[in-house]
Structures are given as C-alpha cells and as structure tokens.
Amino acid sequence: MTKASQFPPFDAEPKAPQLRQSSGFPAQSPPQRQIFSVGMTGLAFLLGGVALLPLGAILAEIVRQGLAHFSGEVLVSLPAPVGMTGVANGFANAILGTLIMVGIAALLSIPLGVIAAVFLTEFGQDMRLLQVIRFMVVVLSGVPSIVVGVFVYGMIVLATKQFSALAGSVALAVIMLPIIILATESALNLVPLSQRMAAAALGANRMQTTLWVVITAALPGITTGVLLAIARAAGETAPLIFTALFSQNWPEGLNSPTPSLSVLIYNYANSPFIEQNDMAWTAALVLLGLVLTINILARLVMRHRIPLR
Amino acid sequence: MTLLGNSVRRVFATSVVAAALTFSPVLTAIAEALTLNGAGATFPAPLYERYFSEYSRANPPMRVNYQAIGSGGGIRQMIEGTIDFGGSDAAMTDAQMAQVSRGVILVPTAGGAVSIVYNLPGVNNLRLSRAVYPDIFSGRITRWNDPRIAADNPGVNLPDLPIRTAVRADGSGTTFIFSNHLSAISPYFRGRIGSGTAPSWTTNPLQGRGNAGVAAQVARTRGAIGYVEYAYAKQNNLQAALLQNRANEFVAPSLASTEKALATLNFPENFRVFVDDPADGYPIAGLTWVMVYRQYETAEQADAVKKLVRWMLTEGQSINNTLDYTRVPPAVAQRAIEVVNSTVSSR
Amino acid sequence: MANSFKTELQGVRFGLDTGFTWLARASAMVPVVLLVAIGWVIGQQAWPAMQAFGLSFLWGQDWDVGAALFGALPYIYGTLVSAAIALLLAVPVGLSVAILTTESFLPTWVREPVAFLVELIAAIPSVIVGLWGIFVLIPFLMPMQTWLFDHWRWVPLFSTEPYGPGMLTAGVILAIMILPTLAALGRDVLLALPPELRMAAMAVGATRWETIAHVNLPAASAGILGAVTLGLGRALGETMAVTMVIGNSPQISASLLDLGYTIPAVLANQFAEAVDELHLGALMYLALVLFLLTLAVNVVAVLMVRAVGMQTP
Numbered sequence: 001m002t003k004a005s006q007f008p009p010f011d012a013e014p015k016a017p018q019l020r021q022s023s024g025f026p027a028q029s030p031p032q033r034q035i036f037s038v039g040m041t042g043l044a045f046l047l048g049g050v051a052l053l054p055l056g057a058i059l060a061e062i063v064r065q066g067l068a069h070f071s072g073e074v075l076v077s078l079p080a081p082v083g084m085t086g087v088a089n090g091f092a093n094a095i096l097g098t099l100i101m102v103g104i105a106a107l108l109s110i111p112l113g114v115i116a117a118v119f120l121t122e123f124g125q126d127m128r129l130l131q132v133i134r135f136m137v138v139v140l141s142g143v144p145s146i147v148v149g150v151f152v153y154g155m156i157v158l159a160t161k162q163f164s165a166l167a168g169s170v171a172l173a174v175i176m177l178p179i180i181i182l183a184t185e186s187a188l189n190l191v192p193l194s195q196r197m198a199a200a201a202l203g204a205n206r207m208q209t210t211l212w213v214v215i216t217a218a219l220p221g222i223t224t225g226v227l228l229a230i231a232r233a234a235g236e237t238a239p240l241i242f243t244a245l246f247s248q249n250w251p252e253g254l255n256s257p258t259p260s261l262s263v264l265i266y267n268y269a270n271s272p273f274i275e276q277n278d279m280a281w282t283a284a285l286v287l288l289g290l291v292l293t294i295n296i297l298a299r300l301v302m303r304h305r306i307p308l309r
Numbered sequence: 310m311t312l313l314g315n316s317v318r319r320v321f322a323t324s325v326v327a328a329a330l331t332f333s334p335v336l337t338a339i340a341e342a343l344t345l346n347g348a349g350a351t352f353p354a355p356l357y358e359r360y361f362s363e364y365s366r367a368n369p370p371m372r373v374n375y376q377a378i379g380s381g382g383g384i385r386q387m388i389e390g391t392i393d394f395g396g397s398d399a400a401m402t403d404a405q406m407a408q409v410s411r412g413v414i415l416v417p418t419a420g421g422a423v424s425i426v427y428n429l430p431g432v433n434n435l436r437l438s439r440a441v442y443p444d445i446f447s448g449r450i451t452r453w454n455d456p457r458i459a460a461d462n463p464g465v466n467l468p469d470l471p472i473r474t475a476v477r478a479d480g481s482g483t484t485f486i487f488s489n490h491l492s493a494i495s496p497y498f499r500g501r502i503g504s505g506t507a508p509s510w511t512t513n514p515l516q517g518r519g520n521a522g523v524a525a526q527v528a529r530t531r532g533a534i535g536y537v538e539y540a541y542a543k544q545n546n547l548q549a550a551l552l553q554n555r556a557n558e559f560v561a562p563s564l565a566s567t568e569k570a571l572a573t574l575n576f577p578e579n580f581r582v583f584v585d586d587p588a589d590g591y592p593i594a595g596l597t598w599v600m601v602y603r604q605y606e607t608a609e610q611a612d613a614v615k616k617l618v619r620w621m622l623t624e625g626q627s628i629n630n631t632l633d634y635t636r637v638p639p640a641v642a643q644r645a646i647e648v649v650n651s652t653v654s655s656r
Numbered sequence: 657m658a659n660s661f662k663t664e665l666q667g668v669r670f671g672l673d674t675g676f677t678w679l680a681r682a683s684a685m686v687p688v689v690l691l692v693a694i695g696w697v698i699g700q701q702a703w704p705a706m707q708a709f710g711l712s713f714l715w716g717q718d719w720d721v722g723a724a725l726f727g728a729l730p731y732i733y734g735t736l737v738s739a740a741i742a743l744l745l746a747v748p749v750g751l752s753v754a755i756l757t758t759e760s761f762l763p764t765w766v767r768e769p770v771a772f773l774v775e776l777i778a779a780i781p782s783v784i785v786g787l788w789g790i791f792v793l794i795p796f797l798m799p800m801q802t803w804l805f806d807h808w809r810w811v812p813l814f815s816t817e818p819y820g821p822g823m824l825t826a827g828v829i830l831a832i833m834i835l836p837t838l839a840a841l842g843r844d845v846l847l848a849l850p851p852e853l854r855m856a857a858m859a860v861g862a863t864r865w866e867t868i869a870h871v872n873l874p875a876a877s878a879g880i881l882g883a884v885t886l887g888l889g890r891a892l893g894e895t896m897a898v899t900m901v902i903g904n905s906p907q908i909s910a911s912l913l914d915l916g917y918t919i920p921a922v923l924a925n926q927f928a929e930a931v932d933e934l935h936l937g938a939l940m941y942l943a944l945v946l947f948l949l950t951l952a953v954n955v956v957a958v959l960m961v962r963a964v965g966m967q968t969p
Contacts, residue, residue, distance in 0.1 A: 040865040047752035054832040081358035119680035142954035144893025146920045154697045207676040235781025238895040247374045269787045271521045295779040381929030478925040509720035516904035
C-alpha cells in the first residue's frame with residue numbers, strides 16, 4: 001500500500017466526504033465503508049495466503065521426505081522385492097519408461113498438433129468447419145484422462161493383445177494433442193498479418209510462408225505450449241494404468257509392459273510397506289523436479305501465460 | 310464386440326504401430342530377451358516378486374514381470390489374452406475357463422492364511438470367536454466395546470470406537486477365501502453378503518486396492534479392521550486377531566497353523582480345491598494358483614512357461630516358508646509339472 | 657488471420673503446397689476423429705448394460721458384481737458432491753488470488769510471482785497431490801473433522817464419525833487442484849475488463865472495494881462463471897488424487913465426514929478386472945455418463961468464455 005501512489009489512477013481511495021452525495025452508491029456512513037474496505041482487503045489477503053499454503057506444504061513435504069531417502073542409487077537401480085535387505089533399491093526403470101513414453105507421445109502429438117493448428121489459423125476457409133474443429137479440440141482437452149485410458153485399452157491393448165509402452169504413449173499423445181493445438185493456435189494468431197503479406201510479396205507460397213515465416217515467428221509460443229504438454233503428460237497416471245501397466249524390469253521395447261514414475265508412485269503410495277512409501281516420496285521428488293523444471297523452462301521461453309490444463 | 314469394431318480397432322492399432330515403428334527404430338532394437346508378462350492376485354505378490362527376482366538371476370536371459378492387479382484382473386486379462394500367465398487365488402470357474410480359447414491350466418504354487426488385521430493401539434492379541442467375526446463384517450457388531458467382543462477378551466480395555474471395516478475395492482481372491490469361510494460358518498453372513506471375489510458389503514466399508522491397499526487403510530485408520538494375506542500383516546507389523554477354529558481353539562495366523570489347516574487337502578485332477586472351514590489350525594486359509602495357457606504363440610514362450618513352472622514348483626518352493634506361505638505338497642507339485650510339460654504347446 | 661491468403665505459384669512448389677494443405681487438413685481432423693472414436697468405443701462397450709438397465713441405471717443404488725446388478729447413483733452422487741465441495745472452497749480463494757494479482761494491493765514484483773506460484777499448483781501431477789493427501793492432508797484434517805463431529809453432529813452434514821479419508825477430504829484435495837484454473841482464468845477475465853469501467857466507478861466516488869464488488873465482478877461475471885465451470889469440469893474428471901483419499905465406498909450419505917466413491921475412482925479400481933460382460937458394460941456406462949457430464953460442462957464453459965470474448969473485444 002505504501003507504493004500505491006505509483007499506480008494511478010486505480011488506487012485513489014476517495015477522501016472527500018462531499019463526493020458521497022453525488023455518488024450512485026447506497027448512502028453509507030464513512031465508517032461502514034471503511035470497515036468494508038479494510039475487511040475485504042483483510043479477507044482477500046487471508047484467502048490469498050490460504051491459496052499459497054498447499055503449494056508450500058506439498059513442495060516442502062516432498063523435498064523433506066524425498067531427500068531423506070534420495071541417493072544416486074535410486075536413479076540407477078531396479079525396484080527390489082519387498083523384504084529383501086542388502087539389495088540396491090530404486091526406480092531407474094520407471095524413469096526410463098516415463099522418458100520413453102513421453103518421448104514417443106511427443107513425437108506423435110507435436111507434428112500433428114502444430115500442423116492441425118496451422119490449418120486452423122492459416123489454411124481453413126470454411127469458418128463453420130473451423131469453429132466445429134476448434135470446439136472439438138477444446139472438448140477433447142476436457143475429456144477425463146481415465147476415459148482416455150479406457151479408450152486406448154479398448155483400441156490398442158485389446159487389438160495387440162498386450163499391455164505396452166506403445167499403448168501408453170498413444171494415451172499420453174491423446175492428452176497432449178489438444179494442449180499443443182490450442183497453444184500453437186494462439187501463438188500463430190499473435191503473428192501479425194503483415195509478416196505473411198511480406199512473405200507473399202516476396203513470392204513465397206503458403207507452405208513456405210507458414211514454415212519459414214509464421215511458425216518461426218511463433219516458435220517461442222509453440223515451444224511453451226509443447227513443453228507444458230510434455231510436463232502434463234509426464235505426470236499423468238490414469239491413462240497408463242490400463243495401457244502401459246508397470247514392470248519390475250527395464251523397459252524392453254515398445255511391445256511390452258513398461259514402468260513409469262507416476263504409476264510407481266501410485267502403487268507405492270497405496271502400499272503398507274514403509275520402504276515402498278519412502279520410495280514413493282523419493283520418486284515424487286524426481287518426478288516433480290522433472291515436471292517443474294519443464295514448466296519453469298516453458299515460462300522462461302516466453303513470458304506469455306497459457307492456461308496449464 | 311462387433312466385427313466392424315474389431316477391424317476398426319485393428320486398423321487403428323496397426324497404423325499407430327506403423328507410425329511408432331518408423332519414429333523409433335532404435336527402441337525396438339533394444340534386446341528382445343524373452344520376458345514372460347504376468348498379472349493378477351496380490352495375495353502371493355510378495356512371494357512372486359521374490360520368485361521372479363531369484364529366477365532371473367539364476368537364468369540370465371529369462372525375465373519374468375508380474376503385476377499385482379488383483380485376482381479378478383488376472384482372470385480378465387487371461388481371458389482377453391493380454392498377458393502370458395495370470396495369478397489368482399479364486400480359481401477360475403468353469404464358465405470363465407470356457408471363455409479362454411487357448412485353454413487354461415491351473416497350477417497351485419502356495420498356500421497362505423488370510424489374517425484379520427485391526428488398528429487398536431494398546432490392544433494386542435485380540436480374540437474373536439466364530440460367532441463374532443462374521444457379525445463384525447456383516448454389520449451386526451458396530452462398536453469395539455460391544456459386549457460380545459468383550460466376552461471374548463476378558464480384562465482387555467476395549468475403546469468406545471466405531472468399527473471401521475476395510476475390504477477390497479477390486480475383485481479379489483483374498484476376498485473370495487475370506488467370504489467363503491465366513492459364509493460357511495455364519496448363515497447370516499451367507500444370506501446378507503455371500504461368498505465371491507467382490508461380494509456386496511453391507512457395512513459401507515473403506516476400500517483399498519489390492520492386499521496392500523487394505524493393509525494401508527487399516528494401518529492408517531484408528532478402529533479399522535480388515536483382512537489381508539498373512540505375509541502383508543506380518544511384514545507391516547499389523548496386529549492380527551486370534552480366531553476361534555472348528556476345534557474351538559483360538560489360533561493366531563502363522564505358518565504352522567496354516568500348514569495344519571491345509572494338511573488334509575485333497576487335490577483333484579484340475580488342482581482346484583478350496584478350504585471353507587478346516588477342522589484344525591488357523592481357520593481362514595486358501596491356495597493360490599498361476600494360470601497358464603495350454604497354447605502359446607511361439608515354441609520359445611511355451612518352453613519358457615514350462616521352465617518357469619518347473620522352477621516355481623521345485624527350487625522356488627524353498628522360498629515359500631521364509632515368506633510364511635505354505636508349500637505345495639511335493640507329490641502334487643510333481644503332478645502339476647507333468648501336466649504342464651505334457652499339455653502346454655505352441656501353435 | 658490469413659484465411660483468404662492466396663499466392664500459389666506454379667509447378668513443383670505448387671504440388672508441394674497443395675500436399676501440405678491436405679496434410680494440414682487431415683491433421684486438423686484427427687482431434688475430431690479421436691473424440692468421435694472415444695464416444696463410440698465407450699458407447700459400444702456400454703451397450704449391454706444400457707440394454708439391461710436403461711436409464712434406471714442412473715438412479716439405481718446397488719452395485720453387486722455377483723448378482724450382476726448395477727446402479728450408478730452412489731458414484732454420480734460422490735462425483736458431484738466432491739466437486740461441489742471443491743468449488744465452494746476454491747471459488748472464494750481463487751477469486752481472492754485473481755483480485756490480489758490484478759489490483760494494486762501489492763507491487764508488481766510480488767504480484768507476478770504470486771500468480772505464477774498459484775498456477776504452478778496445476779503443474780503438480782495429481783498422483784503426487786494424492787500421495788501428499790494420504791500422508792499429510794488426512795492426518796492434518798483429522799482433528800478438525802473430529803471437532804466438527806464432536807460439536808456439530810446434530811447437523812446432518814457432520815453426523816458420522818470421521819474416518820480420515822472421505823468426502824470432505826476429497827473435496828479439499830479437489831479444491832487445491834482446481835484453484836489454479838480459477839485463479840488464472842479469473843485473473844485473465846479481470847485483466848480484460850476495459851479500464852474505463854473502473855475509472856467511471858472511481859469518478860463517482862466508489863472506494864476500491866465498492867468498485868470491485870459492484871462494478872468489476874458483475875462485469876466479469878460471465879467470464880468468472882466460465883472459469884468456475886472449467887474448474888468444475890476438471891474436478892469431475894480427476895482420478896488419482898481422489899481415489900487415494902475418498903475411501904472408495906459406494907454409499908449415499910448426507911454426512912461429509914463419511915466415505916464416498918467417484919466415477920473415475922471406480923473405473924481406476926475395477927476396469928482392469930471386470931470379466932462379466934454386464935460388469936464391464938456397467939463400468940463403460942459409467943464412463944459414458946462421466947464423458948457426457950464433462951462434455952456438457954465444458955460446452956457450457958466454452959460458450960460462457962466465448963460470450964465474454966464478445967463483450968470485451
């Protein structure tokens with residue numbers, strides 16, 4: 001409040017009482033209005049503080065519990081059977097599995113999403129069709145991730161007769177796709193028309209204009225969207241429990257059950273064994289570190305806010 | 310599934326497979342060491358984890374992956390053909406076996422006790438009589454200081470707390486063994502709840518996924534009572550109640566008392582046998598099976614399965630007792646190995 | 657936009673260009689195809705249960721796998737009630753954050769990071785929120801729940817002895833998870849208001865809070881409602897964190913301290929093991945209900961946000 005004077009004209013509290021007569025607001029006595037102001041300010045700050053509590057509490061707990069059992073060993077070892085002492089315990093396979101599945105999901109969804117967004121902003125002629133597609137994309141982004149998992153189980157796991165990294169990747173790609181399309185679309189829309197005009201004037205066709213001018217100009221925005229989608233996919237559990245399942249071993253190609261950090265945390269959080277609970281926290285620390293790094297990176301790439309989910 | 314459904318699905322799947330294969334030739338090139346993928350019962354999961362960890366160490370290129378998704382899940386995925394072998398402690402019914410076109414063989418691997426675990430700080434060795442514990446799980450006894458529980462436990466200071474039952478959220482062989490026994494000793498339980506892998510509970514219980522989930526719910530909730538495989542109770546230091554058996558003795562779950570309960574078991578041709586109320590020993594006990602197909606895609610898979618079954622029923626059995634599971638009687642094990650060796654084949 | 661933009665050249669380039677256009681068109685159809693396929697696959701598998709139970713599935717209360725009798729009401733109830741608790745808790749907090757980060761109560765160097773931190777909550781994977789819920793939030797809320805039961809048990813909402821996990825705990829977890837959606841979108845909507853509105857209110861002598869309460873919030877109400885609806889959509893579909901803290905008991909209890917179950921949670925727990933055709937059908941029917949529910953909520957949200965877009969060009 002001390003710096004309020006720096007932000008005219010929104011900060012001025014009316015001081016002159018005679019203004020009240022001309023005001024269209026219900027005639028209240030000054031103390032009531034002051035109480036309202038002070039009360040609301042207090043309430044807003046209180047609730048704002050409440051909003052920051054869970055984040056602080058979650059981060060603090062994960063760092064505290066996660067670091068307690070963190071060592072280089074967990075990053076390079078396989079999960080040990082319960083009750084076996086003296087065996088290296090870790091979740092290296094889950095880290096690798098997450099990276100593989102998110103990587104493939106990115107390979108599937110990024111080109112598709114970016115090109116689809118190009119169609120929406122650059123090529124589409126029929127406005128009604130565009131609106132329908134855009135609307136479908138928004139709806140797709142709201143489909144619960146567990147429903148996506150059930151869908152991919154029906155489509156791929158049953159057809160190929162196995163739980164696989166591939167099925168998990170496709171499920172993650174379905175979740176990433178609308179995020180990438182929406183982010184790319186808004187990034188492309190920010191590229192001024194004049195740049196397209198200039199490219200065209202130099203004799204570029206639509207593909208050249210799009211690839212070399214528009215997408216290049218929108219690259220920071222697209223990157224942000226892609227990174228956010230990757231971060232989101234890395235943390236997803238529900239689409240993986242029926243598709244990639246899990247495995248105690250190293251990932252073995254795309255056609256076999258594949259471990260992931262998120263499913264490991266889910267399994268171990270529900271475990272009654274203390275050592276597995278501890279490992280869940282450590283895995284949470286690693287996963288959160290990964291996801292938050294990507295997220296913050298995304299914000300740094302472009303300081304332009306895009307809704308996260 | 311309609312024909313159209315399947316073909317659309319296959320086209321979709323193949324196109325995705327094709328796309329992924331072109332994208333990542335490197336990944337598929339990662340060594341194809343022969344791996345058997347299994348899933349199912351959580352009851353023997355601690356045992357199987359040990360089995361397969363030791364097995365791969367002893368037989369280097371072979372690997373076995375087992376996911377504890379519940380007996381119901383094991384049976385479903387066997388029927389769908391998404392796994393190479395399943396685990397279940399509610400043996401498949403004839404109707405379920407008929408749904409598996411490749412045929413199924415049940416192989417008993419171990420026996421174990423289902424212990425009733427509870428969370429009452431300060432109360433050790435709770436005793437529950439045959440009339441009491443079915444009534445707890447059917448909702449006729451709802452508070453810990455109920456006079457009937459007190460009568461079983463003279464001198465114990467039982468708290469004035471509501472009883473929180475905890476059961477399985479998923480279809481479970483442990484639930485089957487448990488509800489089968491309760492139905493056998495209590496007509497009221499049989500009438501209200503009955504036996505099955507996912508009976509309809511009347512006490513609005515807490516539900517956890519897998520034996521681990523129930524154990525976790527009990528461990529975290531004061532006044533909770535649930536049922537888990539004995540190994541889960543023991544390894545997690547949960548209090549397990551002493552139960553009154555048919556000989557009217559109060560028996561704690563242990564390897565010895567479970568072996569006593571299962572001692573008189575007669576294994577039929579298909580190895581499917583249940584104990585609903587043993588004459589002696591700990592009263593709630595059951596067997597667990599792996600389910601293997603009669604037919605596999607490749608000869609390598611069929612051989613791998615045979616080799617694995619032989620190992621589990623011979624060398625593997627020595628691990629059973631260290632984790633408090635009973636062993637399969639050697640004669641039965643031998644018979645099972647022979648059946649698997651002679652029937653499992655490839656296309 | 658450059659929709660009417662045409663500068664085709666002749667020859668190879670032209671062919672390449674046309675090919676690229678078609679590729680783009682095909683890519684744009686993928687989300688549409690996916691959405692239809694999701695609805696179709698689920699609908700097809702739900703068909704046996706739809707035939708067996710019809711619409712009465714929606715208000716049936718039994719869920720008995722053995723007797724092949726299925727009703728969805730306890731799951732629908734749990735899904736809606738936990739989401740409602742979440743909204744009730746998250747809306748005032750989210751609005752406060754939106755107001756604090758758009759008004760000048762705090763200097764910009766505080767406001768921006770605060771907005772960023774709140775949005776960061778959305779980045780935390782839900783399984784991690786669930787893990788935290790089990791081991792930190794449940795023990796933390798337990799004394800409060802016991803207190804509510806001890807002193808307010810005559811109120812039906814608090815009439816059962818708390819377990820720890822339950823409907824209220826799930827609501828709190830969901831509130832935390834949708835908070836960033838509400839705060840971020842609320843902030844966007846408030847920032848989009850034309851500054852003239854505020855100036856006019858101030859000019860006639862309104863205090864800051866009178867301006868917010870009587871001018872800004874009403875003007876932004878459609879957009880805020882849109883944000884709330886999007887938050888609702890997220891709360892309805894959230895799976896992992898909820899199944900970890902709600903207790904998974906299909907019952908309809910007036911008490912918020914009692915256990916509950918939601919549609920996503922029962923899918924996560926039972927989908928992989930439903931052998932019986934009717935059981936699987938019932939689960940798919942539930943998935944369909946959830947799909948349609950979130951679809952409807954999202955449609956409403958999109959329309960509302962779009963309406964705001966029109967208002968504030």
